[in-house]
Amino acid sequence: MTDEELQQLVETVSLNYFGRPFQHQATFNRRLRTTGGRYRLGDHNLEINPRMLSEHGETVLVGVIKHELCHYHLHLSGQSGQHRTAAFKTLLAQVGGLRYAPAPAKPTPRPRQWQCYECTQCGQRYYRARRINLKKMVCGRCRGRLAWQGTVVAAQRPQ
Ligand SMILES: [Zn+2]
Ligand SMILES: [Zn+2]
Structure with missing residues (x-):
């Protein structure tokens, strides 16, 4: 998108759910990390975290847009539009906006x-991110000598 x-989309959601036009700018901001979006008090523009769409889909994206539009319309009508106010909570519930952005x-x-590495005596296997010094390291179970078996590619340390 x-x-x-x-x-x-923001203009459409604004008209359909708030009955008022959105007359400023909405842009994606990929620097937003934990928040779904941001309403900028200074210039009235909206910034939306693109991962709300790419990771969570359009329903969540619209939920976040509704949340930011609550800030927008309340602020432009002279109210604080802060989260804890009754006006914000009521409007958010009316339009079905998201209270919190889902976790990334x-x-x-x-x-x-x-x-x-494998113990030459008891067969115990060890996986290490780095090579180890076979002259110094011995098996943790039996003190036996270890032998390098090869390299394994995996996201997590093999068991
Ligand atoms: Zn908010
Ligand atoms: Zn051993």
Whole structure:
């Protein structure tokens, strides 16, 4: 979705749910991290976290837009429009906006290399992110000598 399409969507949501036009700018801001969006008191523009759409879909995106439009319309009609006010809570419930933006998805761990070692005596396996000094390290179970088995690629340390 482009900024132009976002602008269109915000204008449509504003007319359909608030019965009032949105007459400022709405843009995606990928620097927003934990918040879904932001209403800028200074210039009345809206910024939306693009991950609300890419990670959570259009329903959540619209929920966030409604939330920001509550700030927008209350502020422009001379009210504070802050979260704790009754006016904000009532309007948010009326239009079905989201109270909180959903938590950002956890980043998927990238696969990395693990060095596999096996005890020559008891067969216990060890996986380490770094190579170890086989002259110094011995098996934690039986004090036996370890032998390097090779490299494994996995996101998490193999068991
Ligand atoms: Zn808010
Ligand atoms: Zn051992």
